[in-house]
Amino acid sequence: MISLYGVSKRYYERGERADQGFEALSSVSLEIGQGKIHGIIGASGAGKSTLLRLLNGLEKPDEGDVLVNGQNLTGMSEQHLRQARQSIGMIFQHFNLVSNRTVIGNVCMPLELAGGSSRAERTARGMEVLRFVGLEDKAKQYPAQLSGGQKQRVAIARALASRPSVLLCDEPTSSLDPQTTSGILDVLRHVNQTLGVTIVVVTHEMEVARRLCHQISVMKEGRIIRTLSEAEVSSIPEPQPDMLTSLLLHDSAVDMTDRNVSASDHTEQGGHRHDT
Numbered sequence: 596m597i598s599l600y601g602v603s604k605r606y607y608e609r610g611e612r613a614d615q616g617f618e619a620l621s622s623v624s625l626e627i628g629q630g631k632i633h634g635i636i637g638a639s640g641a642g643k644s645t646l647l648r649l650l651n652g653l654e655k656p657d658e659g660d661v662l663v664n665g666q667n668l669t670g671m672s673e674q675h676l677r678q679a680r681q682s683i684g685m686i687f688q689h690f691n692l693v694s695n696r697t698v699i700g701n702v703c704m705p706l707e708l709a710g711g712s713s714r715a716e717r718t719a720r721g722m723e724v725l726r727f728v729g730l731e732d733k734a735k736q737y738p739a740q741l742s743g744g745q746k747q748r749v750a751i752a753r754a755l756a757s758r759p760s761v762l763l764c765d766e767p768t769s770s771l772d773p774q775t776t777s778g779i780l781d782v783l784r785h786v787n788q789t790l791g792v793t794i795v796v797v798t799h800e801m802e803v804a805r806r807l808c809h810q811i812s813v814m815k816e817g818r819i820i821r822t823l824s825e826a827e828v829s830s831i832p833e834p835q836p837d838m839l840t841s842l843l844l845h846d847s848a849v850d851m852t853d854r855n856v857s858a859s860d861h862t863e864q865g866g867h868r869h870d871t
């Protein structure tokens with residue numbers, strides 16, 4: 596379970612007073628249930644990445660509380676934060692692999708940093724997570740020898756190595772072509788369904804959010820202006836990006852029910868958020 600209560604975050608230029616600065620997040624409250632896939636969408640600058648960074652303690656809120664797995668990250672010491680982060684994996688748009696390490700070397704990095712395991716134990720766990728993402732045959736290669744989709748699979752394997760209960764994804768498919776995107780969405784679903792990992796996905800790709808997520812929160816100017824329930828997300832016809840675009844562009848919540856198609860329309864169109 597992930598909870599944000601009244602979270603605000605300001606960024607300051609050098610020399611600015613506490614009442615100045617730019618408010619990137621403004622009184623954000625949100626609850627994400629355990630085992631859910633939750634999307635965060637919004638225009639550039641809406642505060643999506645800031646919200647994600649608060650969830651692994653990379654940023655501290657100025658006000659409010661951030662709880663992950665019942666632990667309040669706000670006010671935690673660096674040492675406790677490091678421990679808490681072991682149950683929070685993260686992947687990025689540009690994969691962030693270390694170029695001079697092999698695939699298995701990259702995947703084992705979090706285990707090395709955590710300490711307390713032998714090299715043989717780390718390698719065994721690394722091979723296990725590489726198998727999970729379908730890349731055990733690439734263990735000895737270097738990132739430069741892999742495609743974009745393979746690099747993101749390695750990044751997912753690395754994030755899973757320390758058995759996290761939460762996976763944070765910052766624009767995980769924005770660098771990938773549509774076919775590779777579908778493959779990565781399959782892997783993320785597999786992570787969620789097989790391992791029960793709660794996933795939070797920041798994306799500007801409305802269709803990715805619709806296909807992958809149970810719920811979707813829409814952000815605008817540092818606020819969550821709407822959270823779509825599972826029923827509402829399931830009801831979004833495929834593909835109808837205009838509806839989500841209008842959610843991004845207007846403050847007032849769009850009445851989804853006016854635009855919902857009936858259950859039979861939905862079936863006829865073959866629309867299902869887990870279609871790829």
Ligand SMILES: Nc1ncnc2c1ncn2[C@@H]1O[C@H](COP(=O)(O)OP(=O)(O)OP(=O)(O)O)[C@@H](O)[C@H]1O
Nearest residue numbers: 606607619637638639640641642643644645646799
């Ligand atoms: N370290 C920082 N210092 C100052 N301002 C920042 C900093 N990080 C983010 N901001 C500002 O806060 C606002 C929210 O940024 P954030 O990166 O969270 O938005 P975003 O929705 O993820 O945008 P994008 O989709 O472009 O990545 C933006 O106006 C950004 O310029």
